[in-house]
Amino acid sequence: MEALHVYDTTLRDGAQQEGLNLSVSDKLAIAGLLDDLGVDFIEGGWPGANPKDTEFFERAQTELHLQHATLAAFGATRRAGGSAAADPQVQALLDSNASVVCLVAKSHTGHVERALRTTLEENLAMVRDTVSHLVGQGRRVFLDCEHFFDGWHLDRDYALSVVRTAHEAGAEVVVLCDTNGGMLPHQVEEVVADVIASTGARVGAHCHNDTGCAAANSVAAVRAGATHVQGTVNGYGERTGNADLVTVAANLQFKLDMHVIEPEAFARAMHIAHAISEVTNVPAYSRQPYVGASAFAHKAGLHASALKVDPDLYQHMDPALVGNGMRTLVSDMAGRASIELKAREAGLDLTGHPQVVASVLAEVKDLELRGWTFDAADATVELMLREALEPGCTDFFEVESWRVITDSSGEGDATSEATVKLRAGGARLIATGEGNGPVNALDHALRDALTRAYPEIEKIELIDFRVRILDASHGTDAVTRVLIETSDGETSWDTIGVAGSILAASWRALTDGIVYGLLRQGVSRR
């Protein structure tokens, strides 16, 4: 069997995702990351179809230094009634200088007749002519058969004839695409096996996630004999997205014992997936298989003690293999074991401090009864542990008072002004901040006051803010829970505040977020 091709189409099909828009520099940055991940092919785009993709292939020749991957250009078969040699779009594929060309072709009779509006015979001629022209020019050619599975169900003979035509014309791989994404694994398995048995072609699979089965369908295709899988990082793509290439590769490597990606590259998978989400500006999905922030996070207090002793009982693999790590969430079922695990994760040694575990546990339980939740606020738990180990170590400043005034003249928006009065570094710090919302104004004032004592907070930024009202039956008299995510540009952490007033809750989460950031930078109290 040939070595499996791991073919990434993040830069082409992934970019079809709603809200995702990549510049040429973004694409070059992502291509470099994909190479680090160890994929075999990087589909860079469609040269000739839009100026951005043409520019990408131009710049890639000098700016992109791939260690492992091969760049592929995507394009279509020649126009109906023409010749491949005279087709400007086919010429643009050659001009891209990509050594691999992935051509899209129709294999579904309805699409040939109603979308492409040509005859079934001419469509085969387009495939034959374009593949052999590109092969004649020294290119490796892969053929994406659009809507293949639906086409096979509608007219198996015609679908197979497209595969045969491409294979005989010299296509190295014929890729069966579930373009509309409606297939289930047993259906994919049946079709892939039939195509291989009937045509002898090397077969690939390109799956979408419309039934939530993109990863399973890709694995089913490989089990049925496919030796080429296409997908995207983070499962980006139109509608519900494409197959998540890291999930597919991990399933093949760790569950079916195939060798797909070098282990040292696989251990960078989480980092690379997150780095790509920084480039695309699509927030990372915490529940993403293998590389999600929650993928190896355990909440159930039920088994926290067993978890500490025997983590293999509770995780399906070693998370380090994909660069992830096990995390324990401190929750309302928290016991000593989960506090100890949390401390270990934070690098704190609690040996010889049983009273620290007991006091933090008591504090957590007490606060949780009053609406605090610690499973999403690791940094707050860590601050509690540090304060219990070394009282006073988190007191970076003393709060004298703060005030926020919000005004509106009628139905429109409102403006807020906040004043904070603090003591730090031996001085009294007073500052006023404005904002479109009260928390925003408070954040500005707090930062302005603190910068004078701690210029290091410059790097620390509030990046997410979530509010939850607890005990809905009391309406606005209820308790408010605020979760804040703060970042220093390298990493981010979560803090929590709970109070009757949303502003008091926000104040607590804001100040903890800043203190945690200062501790992380090794800043001492002034």
Next chain:
Amino acid sequence: MEALHVYDTTLRDGAQQEGLNLSVSDKLAIAGLLDDLGVDFIEGGWPGANPKDTEFFERAQTELHLQHATLAAFGATRRAGGSAAADPQVQALLDSNASVVCLVAKSHTGHVERALRTTLEENLAMVRDTVSHLVGQGRRVFLDCEHFFDGWHLDRDYALSVVRTAHEAGAEVVVLCDTNGGMLPHQVEEVVADVIASTGARVGAHCHNDTGCAAANSVAAVRAGATHVQGTVNGYGERTGNADLVTVAANLQFKLDMHVIEPEAFARAMHIAHAISEVTNVPAYSRQPYVGASAFAHKAGLHASALKVDPDLYQHMDPALVGNGMRTLVSDMAGRASIELKAREAGLDLTGHPQVVASVLAEVKDLELRGWTFDAADATVELMLREALEPGCTDFFEVESWRVITDSSGEGDATSEATVKLRAGGARLIATGEGNGPVNALDHALRDALTRAYPEIEKIELIDFRVRILDASHGTDAVTRVLIETSDGETSWDTIGVAGSILAASWRALTDGIVYGLLRQGVSRR
């Protein structure tokens, strides 16, 4: 074959998700929505394990009026060395009055010996004793075999003996759990088929998404003979989450032609999934299969023209079957039909008013682009329709200005004071209100001022308040969306406000909530 059980565990296993924390009121609200979705069983929690779940089962008996679903209580087999009849945790299951009990049991020898720390024989006795005790007390018993698939691979005979023991003791269904989520579909299929052939028990499946295959694994289990599937709405759950129950049901119903959920209930799936995400305050995932906002969204490109002529070529099913709709650009879900439907629900006759539909639709589209969402704010849409039909009919008062001041002296809570200036009934109304939070103070001041012109607002009360920050990448500079639920003691309604400031957004939702309540009471403008 028995009719398939659709068994929802959002309220129990789903609540294990990082950052998800449900109050008893939240759980009751979600249970009502799950019933609307047409699931067969709703696992409400673990009575006796924590006070919240005990309270849920108590309140459910009077507050929850299920039309279709049966409530199930989750619990564990009795303690090692004891008897089921004397086990307080087993007694709590009986005391919950749930007619169905789902018991969790160990079926993996490593877990029996290393986590439960008892003998293999005693574990079987615990299963036998607990199941027969509960069956003897008239309960229907399902048994969740934790870590079953891993256990079967390690020691098939023992795993099967747990199933046989439960089956013989009277368990109606034995549920095979892929607790660590590491399975692939072909592995699930093999094990399910073996269990059915070897034991004759009725089998269910409980899958997690760690390999991205939860939906495919659930479908594979059903194809292998399972007649009970467990999952959660929106795939909530620990780590990567549980099987998404809507995806699984849709795959079975629309791809395998099984009858799983009534078609009219299925057509509410998208609305219900989104309404549940408003309760949990976990943002809806746009790429979610079937019900995601992007699930049937097509980026204009390659096939835009063909899409217009022949949409069936480009979608795997009719999105209306799950309450979703095809979108061709970045636009909203609202179409003429949904506006007309909302009007009909509100008892408004739009016949002869095509311009009202058009103008409200345009307003909805415009507002949705700016972060408003009308799925969970029916009352706001009704006010827009009423205002479009009869301009001025919702102007119960004129707002001159409002202001809120929040003060805190140090680290503790804060106090707020709000002043509102309005005109109504020919008078200028000025009032000041206090509160522990700024929205609370604003609500008190608004109510105090308005009572003078509209004493009828006495009955109207704010009962729920939810806040969501949109576009998290901008932190506190982002837009804030506030959803408010208001009640008159008989019924309740939802209104929305979106603004840069949380207080301006709250003001809009608060005032709309009161106006809607006055209109409902038949009060005229003064």
